[in-house]
Amino acid sequence: MLSRKQGRANLEIDRKFDVVVVGGGNAALTAAITAAEEDRSKKVLLIERAPREFRGGNSKYTRSIRYVHDHDNYSSGPYNKNEYIADIEKATKGYTTKEILEKVVTESADLPAWMNQHGITLHHAVRGAFHYSQANAFIMGGGKQLVNTYYYDLEKLGVKILYETCVDSFSQDRNGILIKVSRNGSSGEIYASSAVIASGGYEANLEWLREGYGSAIDNSVVRGNRYNDGIPLKKLFELGAEQIGEPNQAHWTAVDGRAPKYDGGFVTRIDLIPLGIVVNKNCKRFYDEGEDLWTKRYVLWGHLVRDQPDQVAYVIIDSKMLGETLMPMYKPYSGNTLGDLAVKLGISPENLIKTVNEFNEHVPESAKYDLMRLDGSSTSGLDPNKSNWSRKIDKPPYYAWPLKPGITFTYLSVKINTKSQIFLKSGGLLENFYAAGELTSGNVYGRGYVGGTGLVIGSVTGITAGKEAMQDA
Amino acid sequence: MxxxxxxxxxxxxxxxxxxxxxxxxxxxxxxxxxxxxxxxxxxxxxxxxxxxxxxxxxxxxxxxxxxxxxxxxxxxxxxxxxxxxxxxxxENAWPAAASSIFSRSYLSATVVYLISIISLLYISISINGVNSLFTVHSSFYNVIPYDIMDDAGLALGLYILLMWIIQGFKYWASIGGGSRDLFRLRAHVVSIYEVLSHKWFKGGGVGCDYPKENGTRTRMFYHSAMFFGFLSAFVATIIAAYLQRILGYNPPFPILSGPVFFGVIGGVLMIIGGSGFIYMKHSSEKDKADSRMLKSDYVVIAMLILISITGLVTLILRSSSIMGLILVIHLSLVGTLFAIVPFSKMNHIIFRYLALLKNNVEVSNAAARKVPQISGGN
Incomplete structure (x- = not known):
């Protein structure tokens, strides 16, 4: 039994539960809600690693679901199963598990109704910043509103919630599962008939990340939740769970160089890259800034910046491009000349002027500029060229934002079947254990990412795991 | 400073x-x-x-x-x-020196109330004698003469109007409103609709996280009660003025007359809305508001509740011997509220309406200008 800590909530809980859910984001919450609704007479416990005010894992940084639908109120047009599967197969270059992908995509169609039943409001309006695609529905208030709503549902269902509680180990005995937990230095034991592990990846565990990325991690930031240390995932591997995905595959984006080390979420992201050029610390361009629509390229730039010297780059625009897209949260560095700007950034003025002049000389004279589509306004003769939206950088003042790579979540996962059961390396299944959410994302994403699927994978695996776990209990 | x-x-x-x-x-x-x-x-x-x-x-x-x-x-x-x-x-208080009436709302309400009750008592006693406060009357004007009540009411009404116009213009200028935009009929229509329907008290469908975290429409309910109660009391006053000035009837009006009907509805609604508001504000999370603003809310809400209660008591006891005293208390509360309105939370009527108007002007202007918004996923 956990000992009571001064000034903390009482941990005098029953230590036997029918279903224990480890994690506190969307997957864990949907699992716990489903389990509790499946059999109201049984006892469900949710163990969240973060304190209450930071609960919700990475889900609180999400905002949309990509789902199969006909014409409906939440999107600008239909999106069918085949299109959805094709989009993911393209992004993953085939590194995906067919039956899991099939299940996630098929069951995505039921999500809006499930969410509505559980208090979530989806945006009706087809307007504003979010409606750039017909594939996604947007959550009123975003991911944290979703998380708060689901926690409220759990309270109403009488599910016990433990905050600030870490899982130290899992073990199996003939009664079920023994989970050793700790909080503020005191430790305790909880028994579960079955358990759903939905505690996310290890994007905040720098030591573990270094295994996949080396020292580049030290110059990167963690966009995701600081509490996602991946310990429960590690414990599953120690129990013999089969691994899927690679330790060097994760969701990355380019963020502002001034972003905090953890929990910057989406607001630190820089969306201005198609508006100008990107140079590294040596003032060299290194990739086609106008290769494709930004919605299809924003994930790539995290990897690109990570591969630059010291993981640093700068996006540079001139004043005619200011306001063409969402403004980042951080104000830009500015200079009335490119030289001034370079000095403020701490890079070589001569080299920056040279790179910009060279770029300007290769911009086509009569270019039609249209940011909403691939406008074909390409430079020629440069290495690399900028394929679209090429305009001269010549109207002072000039603006720059420093870039850094930011990791959102990791793909390294436990291998699951369509019942969210966990495969063992040695063959067979890890009995009474179920997995959901980010720590199963590798079953879908061996590579790449498609926007709005994180919540869908979490919900589909979460609902399945919650239901199966309760049937086990 | x-x-x-x-x-x-x-x-x-x-x-x-x-x-x-x-x-x-x-x-x-x-x-x-x-x-x-x-x-x-x-x-x-x-x-x-x-x-x-x-x-x-x-x-x-x-x-x-x-x-x-x-x-x-x-x-x-x-x-x-x-x-x-x-x-x-x-910042928008005019004259500027009067802004301390707002910043010291408890003190100013108390002082103004004392002044107003003392003057009313003085007027009443000096004209009708002390006994008139404790005598059964057939008319309110036996307590306070018609001319005085009428002139004071009209003067205070005009004073509020003038103050609101001046402060409204100041606020409008401070938010970058164009003078022509004040005459955009469509924007006014939409704004008035938003006010009447309490459109922005619904959290876009998820309710308001007020006083606590989980979305409800409680605040919308209490504000509607307050708003329509206030409107109803205002209608009662207009009808009373019409009956008296145009048709020549003198109060007290019969129970089934417009002034009494709308007055009672207004009073009851304001008591419900006001009490609800005080309860909600009291239990609300204080780290999400400026405590000084909260104080100024309480003053106005308390005054509206007291006015409603004393108004209803006046109605109930209008045939009794203490009607005179109750009427004086009621009227001095009304006078106090009127006097402090332009330096109180009541100004939110003007400021919020102008903000809504500005928004609706911008909404119709923005239809012409569309900024491409590209953004990635999560």
């Missing part, structure tokens, strides 16, 4: 916070602030002052935000808006 420098830093702090909001935009749909924000790339004092009165203090944004305190980005938009609303009241 320390208050001025604090105001500047509040504006700068708002600018910092709205830059984060504008890079996020998850709160779109809760209220018009977020659409208004999205029409801008950078924020100046005039924008912040506009947003803070466009904000209806539902607090949905605070709870929906992953960057709210205690996150290191430290967002607390409801609190900032509340602080800036306080500053708007102080």
């Amino acid at each position: 320390p208050e001025v420098s604090m105001f500047v830093s509040n504006i700068e702090e708002s600018e910092r916070q709205y830059m984060i909001c504008n890079a996020c935009r998850h709160c779109e749909g809760f209220c018009p602030v977020w659409d208004a924000m999205e029409r801008r790339n950078f924020f100046e004092a005039k924008d912040i002052k506009f947003f803070s009165y466009l904000c209806h203090d539902c607090r949905d944004c605070f709870y929906a935000c992953p960057y709210s305190e205690p996150h290191e980005f430290g967002l607390n938009i409801p609190k900032l808006n509340s602080t800036i609303r306080y500053q708007i009241h102080a």
Whole structure:
């Protein structure tokens, strides 16, 4: 039994539960809600690693679901199963598990109704910043509103919630599962008939990340939740769970160089890259800034910046491009000349002027500029060229934002079947254990990412795991 | 002055916070602030002052935000808006020296009340004698003469109107409103509809996280009671004036007359709405509001409740011998409220309406100008 800590909530809980859910984001919450609704007479416990005010894992940084639908109120047009599967197969270059992908995509169609039943409001309006695609529905208030709503549902269902509680180990005995937990230095034991592990990846565990990325991690930031240390995932591997995905595959984006080390979420992201050029610390361009629509390229730039010297780059625009897209949260560095700007950034003025002049000389004279589509306004003769939206950088003042790579979540996962059961390396299944959410994302994403699927994978695996776990209990 | 420098830093702090909001935009749909924000790339004092009165203090944004305190980005938009609303009241007070009537709302309400009850007692006693306060009367004018009541009422009404026009113009200028935009009929129609329907008390469908975290429409209910109660009492006054001046009937009016009917409905609704408001504000989370603003809320709500109660008591006891005394208490409360209205939370009627108007002017202008918004996924 956990000992009571001064000034903390009482941990005098029953230590036997029918279903224990480890994690506190969307997957864990949907699992716990489903389990509790499946059999109201049984006892469900949710163990969240973060304190209450930071609960919700990475889900609180999400905002949309990509789902199969006909014409409906939440999107600008239909999106069918085949299109959805094709989009993911393209992004993953085939590194995906067919039956899991099939299940996630098929069951995505039921999500809006499930969410509505559980208090979530989806945006009706087809307007504003979010409606750039017909594939996604947007959550009123975003991911944290979703998380708060689901926690409220759990309270109403009488599910016990433990905050600030870490899982130290899992073990199996003939009664079920023994989970050793700790909080503020005191430790305790909880028994579960079955358990759903939905505690996310290890994007905040720098030591573990270094295994996949080396020292580049030290110059990167963690966009995701600081509490996602991946310990429960590690414990599953120690129990013999089969691994899927690679330790060097994760969701990355380019963020502002001034972003905090953890929990910057989406607001630190820089969306201005198609508006100008990107140079590294040596003032060299290194990739086609106008290769494709930004919605299809924003994930790539995290990897690109990570591969630059010291993981640093700068996006540079001139004043005619200011306001063409969402403004980042951080104000830009500015200079009335490119030289001034370079000095403020701490890079070589001569080299920056040279790179910009060279770029300007290769911009086509009569270019039609249209940011909403691939406008074909390409430079020629440069290495690399900028394929679209090429305009001269010549109207002072000039603006720059420093870039850094930011990791959102990791793909390294436990291998699951369509019942969210966990495969063992040695063959067979890890009995009474179920997995959901980010720590199963590798079953879908061996590579790449498609926007709005994180919540869908979490919900589909979460609902399945919650239901199966309760049937086990 | 320390208050001025604090105001500047509040504006700068708002600018910092709205830059984060504008890079996020998850709160779109809760209220018009977020659409208004999205029409801008950078924020100046005039924008912040506009947003803070466009904000209806539902607090949905605070709870929906992953960057709210205690996150290191430290967002607390409801609190900032509340602080800036306080500053708007102080800044637009005219004459400027009168802004301390607003900042010391408890004291000023008490002083004005004492002055008004003493003068009314003096008038009543000097004209009709002490006994008239404790005698059965057939008319209210046996307690306070008609001319005095009528002139004072009219004068106070005109005074409020004048003050509201002056302060309204000041606020309108401070949020960058164009003088022509005051005559945009369509924007007025939409704004009036938003006021009457309480459109922005619904959190865009999820309710208001007020007084606590989970969305409800409780606040909408109490504000509607207050609003329509106030309107009903106002209608009662207009009908009474019509009956008296045009048709020549003298109060007290019969139970089934317009003034009594609308007056009773208004009084009851204001008591319900006011009590609900005080309960909600009392149990609300204090770290999301400026405590000075809260104080000024309490003064006005308390006065409206007291006026409603004494009005209803006057009605019930109008044939009894203490009617005179109750009437004097009631009228001095009404006089006090009228006197402090232009330096009280009641000014939110003007400021919020103008913010709504500005928003609706911008909405119709924005239809012409569309900024491409590219953004990635999560």
